[in-house]
Amino acid sequence: KAGVTQTPRYLIKTRGQQVTLSCSPISGHRSVSWYQQTPGQGLQFLFEYFSETQRNKGNFPGRFSGRQFSNSRSEMNVSTLELGDSALYLCASSVQVNTEAFFGQGTRLTVV
């Protein structure tokens, strides 16, 4: 059974640009959550999607957005990138909300 796949694995962008990250969940999983990990703040919740609906959003500015498609694949977008957006972005999928979460390898975003 294929795991959670995140693409791309690594990304370098310049300030002011925008970026789109992709997450393909495990087949049959309808819940996808996104997290940001930085050395200073640790892991922080970004959003959660279930059946194409955003169920919850973390305390991040509106530059961070996401969506989920009918096949449960999810994308997150960050516009007007800032240096502080440099981080490891992780997504996790689960069958339902609040069931065991399976994480992807992450996308490491560097903003220069």
Next chain:
Amino acid sequence: KNEVEQSPQNLTAQEGEFITINCSYSVGISALHWLQQHPGGGIVSLFMLSSGKKKHGRLIATINIQEKHSSLHITASHPRDSAVYICAVYRPGAQKLVFGQGTRLTINP
């Protein structure tokens, strides 16, 4: 004060030692997760607990709901166990996972 506190923050031990990592939380939860993160970033889910105790191989996780405390134990530790171990709790009111800062474990041969 963080809602989820882990101790110790760093732990170095010799191969074969018994390891305990602690997690305390201050909010109502419906489940607690123990996660493992190796250098390079990928996170592996080790356990999801809502009560009692679970065992998988050399790993044991316990939770005491009344005391709002969980422990992760590793028996017969091995250098390949070296990783960051993260405790996360699911807050049903907030509908999200809240994470501890992690415990960096190093097992020397």
